[in-house]
Amino acid sequence: MREISPTENWLLITLGMALSGVLYSLVVFPNEPLIIGAIFAVAMGVPMISFERRIFLRPLYRRIEKLPTVAFIAAALIIYEILMSAGYAVAAALLSWLGFLKPRSAIDLLVMPFDVFLYALAVCALIVFILRVRDLLGRDIFTSMLISRYRAPVKEERVFLFIDLADSTSYAERHGDLRAQQFLKALFAAFAEPVRRYNGAIDDYVGDAAIVTWPLARGVKHARCIRCVFDILDDIETNAEAWQKKFGQVPRLRAALHGGPIITAEIGIDRHKITYFGDTVNTTSRLEALCKSLNQQVLISTDLAQRMNVPDTFSLEDLGTHAVKGRGQALGVMALAGRKLAPVIAPFELRIPAE
Numbered sequence: 001m002r003e004i005s006p007t008e009n010w011l012l013i014t015l016g017m018a019l020s021g022v023l024y025s026l027v028v029f030p031n032e033p034l035i036i037g038a039i040f041a042v043a044m045g046v047p048m049i050s051f052e053r054r055i056f057l058r059p060l061y062r063r064i065e066k067l068p069t070v071a072f073i074a075a076a077l078i079i080y081e082i083l084m085s086a087g088y089a090v091a092a093a094l095l096s097w098l099g100f101l102k103p104r105s106a107i108d109l110l111v112m113p114f115d116v117f118l119y120a121l122a123v124c125a126l127i128v129f130i131l132r133v134r135d136l137l138g139r140d141i142f143t144s145m146l147i148s149r150y151r152a153p154v155k156e157e158r159v160f161l162f163i164d165l166a167d168s169t170s171y172a173e174r175h176g177d178l179r180a181q182q183f184l185k186a187l188f189a190a191f192a193e194p195v196r197r198y199n200g201a202i203d204d205y206v207g208d209a210a211i212v213t214w215p216l217a218r219g220v221k222h223a224r225c226i227r228c229v230f231d232i233l234d235d236i237e238t239n240a241e242a243w244q245k246k247f248g249q250v251p252r253l254r255a256a257l258h259g260g261p262i263i264t265a266e267i268g269i270d271r272h273k274i275t276y277f278g279d280t281v282n283t284t285s286r287l288e289a290l291c292k293s294l295n296q297q298v299l300i301s302t303d304l305a306q307r308m309n310v311p312d313t314f315s316l317e318d319l320g321t322h323a324v325k326g327r328g329q330a331l332g333v334m335a336l337a338g339r340k341l342a343p344v345i346a347p348f349e350l351r352i353p354a355e
Helices: 006-028 034-052 058-064 069-098 106-110 114-137 139-146 168-175 177-197 216-238 240-247 279-294
Strands: 154-165 201-206 209-215 253-267 273-277 298-301 316-322 331-336
Touching: 006 034, 034 058, 034 069, 058 069, 069 106, 069 114, 139 201, 154 177, 154 216, 154 279, 168 177, 177 201, 177 209, 177 216, 177 240, 209 216, 216 240, 216 253, 216 298, 216 331, 253 279, 273 279, 279 298, 279 316, 279 331
Parallel strands: 253 298
Antiparallel strands: 154 209, 154 253, 201 209, 253 273, 298 331, 316 331
């Protein structure tokens, strides 16, 4: 399946918003030009979606997403209503200037009618609830469950990243279990943005480790899975002083990347979960365990490394083949080194195309 570019994605979002406005106009104002509903819907909806996707007012979103669920919903509703009210005023002013509206006073341009307010509030409540459920499940998992993609088991190829906090046990012994969990919570939160940036999905947290996954084609394209690992490491290094000040220790991580065929299926009755079965998952876990014995921070299987163009900002060292517990064949292993410094040609930001 062809990847959807960020521009195409936003065009689809805008089109969807416009169509919702057209449908509202057909039901409530059947004799009015349909463009009125479309413009109102786009002006009110796109800023809200931009906020939810952390493109607009990102620091504010990060603050409210740390709140308990009830407080998050209340804060999100207030912010969404403010954004929609501002969008309504902008759309009303534009439509008035174009001659589609003839407001009786400035209040008609600035204040939403009460029925529109109630409709918008109901839509906001539904959207906030859906987005909160999606955040709890994970974006890919939510979509897959919604369309029942894995109701019947599916054979596919995926990339897995196992990333583990080293010396977590000794940290808990020194600072206590509660402090150790706060440390892990902050660390896993730091993983979220790089994983989102490179279109991956955090599948699970197991003790002091996180499991990240991509469909294989998506993960190897532009070496997204590798870039994700080193963005996480770079972010921790950049904020080392803050980590030291807040937790008394800078996280030390070990990571392993491997990919191959797996079986994906939705399981459970009262509690549904999409899970992965097969040698690929177990091998990635064993590969992460090799990091300690081989004294390497990041390992990648030779099979996976050969399936992508590794940028020259990274270096690979062939460590030969190693026996892996539970696997009949030895596994080719390579060490991934950190980024090499490259000369800055121009002040631009490298952006990897989104799905």
